[in-house]
Amino acid sequence: MTVANRERAVAEAAGRLVGAARERRPCAPVRDLLGPTDIGLAYAVQRRIVDDRIARGARVVGRKIGLTSAAVQRQVGVDRPDFGVLLDDMDATGLPALPSERLLQPRAEAEIAFVLAADLDAEDPADLDVERVRGAVGHAVAALEIVDSRVADWDIAITDTVADNASSGMFVLGPQRVALTEFEPREVTMRLYADGVLASEGDGSACLGDPLLALLWLARTAREFGDPLRAGQVVLSGALGPLVPTPPGTTVRAEIAGLGPVTATFSPKDSEG
Numbered sequence: 072m073t074v075a076n077r078e079r080a081v082a083e084a085a086g087r088l089v090g091a092a093r094e095r096r097p098c099a100p101v102r103d104l105l106g107p108t109d110i111g112l113a114y115a116v117q118r119r120i121v122d123d124r125i126a127r128g129a130r131v132v133g134r135k136i137g138l139t140s141a142a143v144q145r146q147v148g149v150d151r152p153d154f155g156v157l158l159d160d161m162d163a164t165g166l167p168a169l170p171s172e173r174l175l176q177p178r179a180e181a182e183i184a185f186v187l188a189a190d191l192d193a194e195d196p197a198d199l200d201v202e203r204v205r206g207a208v209g210h211a212v213a214a215l216e217i218v219d220s221r222v223a224d225w226d227i228a229i230t231d232t233v234a235d236n237a238s239s240g241m242f243v244l245g246p247q248r249v250a251l252t253e254f255e256p257r258e259v260t261m262r263l264y265a266d267g268v269l270a271s272e273g274d275g276s277a278c279l280g281d282p283l284l285a286l287l288w289l290a291r292t293a294r295e296f297g298d299p300l301r302a303g304q305v306v307l308s309g310a311l312g313p314l315v316p317t318p319p320g321t322t323v324r325a326e327i328a329g330l331g332p333v334t335a336t337f338s339p340k341d342s343e344g
Contacts, residue, residue: 077112080104085119088221088235097175097223105230110153113233114296120236121156132305133157134293135216136285137237139278139309140180151229152279154289155237157305163241168338169217171319174240177219179317179335180310181263181271181325183256183282184214184244187306191290192299199294204286205251207300213245213330215323216307218314242307245325245333254329257281261311263325270323273312282308 072080084101091098105112125131135155163169171177188209193199219240222231232238257275264270279285285308293299300306317323320339326332 077115080112081115081119084116084234085123088116089120089123091175091221095172095175098221100222100226100228100231101234102228102230105234107228107230109230110233113230116234117155117236120234121158124158124160129158129160131156132159132162133307134289134300134304135237135239135242135307136289136309137218137232137239139285140273140312142273142277142310142313152285152288152309153229153233153237154292155239157239157242157307161239161241162244163217163335164244166243168336169241169243171338171340174217174219174337175221176225177217177240177317177337178314179263179265179323180216180218180314181261181312181327181333182214182216182278182310183259183275183308183327183330184212184242185282185286185306185308186210186212186248187300187302187304190299190301192294192301199287199290201283201287204290205283207290207302208251208286210248210250211254211256211330212248213325213327213333214307215243215325215333215335216310217241217243217317217335242305243333243335244305245327245331247331249330256283256308259311259330260328261325263312263315263323265315265317265321265323267322270315271312273310275311277311278309285309
């Protein structure tokens with residue numbers, strides 16, 4: 072693909088995904104424009120979409136790691152992790168109800184969120200190891216990520232979800248802050264309830280074997296893309312169990328051992344009826 076054709080593909084894919092979000096109508100996959108495996112091209116689309124949102128006033132507050140759970144990979148038909156950018160208007164912590172009208176095909180997953188106290192921008196990649204990323208974490212909290220796809224019927228290949236900001240929607244952080252000296256991320260257990268019924272369960276090993284390994288993967292990958300992780304950012308480290316559909320009116324509650332509960336209720340109906 073020529074440079075001009077790549078630029079055209081990025082622009083068309085970004086336009087398709089932005090249009091789907093704006094019109095609240097899922098679109099066709101974008102892999103017809105990007106191909107099914109060109110990850111670099113897909114991240115170029117993601118950057119285009121995120122830069123547009125920043126230009127309109129949004130602010131970067133962190134990153135999310137997606138597709139870290141084998142169960143989730145099977146659910147959506149993708150076989151490797153990816154990452155997306157968290158913006159301040161995606162943070163639904165403290166809202167009495169998550170606005171269902173902003174979401175197209177939402178699903179919830181429970182995970183550990185790490186809040187960084189130090190940059191992860193080592194010049195030498197060898198300096199980014201598990202102990203370095205562990206030391207950069209200020210505290211952890213229980214989190215709900217609301218994933219959402221602008222692609223109709225979640226018909227995604229890896230390039231579709233990467234381009235679509237890793238199928239990001241919203242997120243909710245729990246109230247309990249816990250230092251890594253007080254628990255081991257890979258040893259946590261998780262239960263996620265939808266309207267009081269157990270809908271998903273898992274443990275820390277479901278997240279690339281250890282959520283800290285997921286954080287390490289992200290730190291190295293973000294550095295390679297020239298945008299390293301920074302102090303103060305939130306990192307959603309990846310699902311601890313299968314995704315749960317969350318139609319309007321659903322209440323989800325996750326309980327992560329050592330980190331406490333986190334709850335979100337979705338508004339009962341679309342604001343336009």
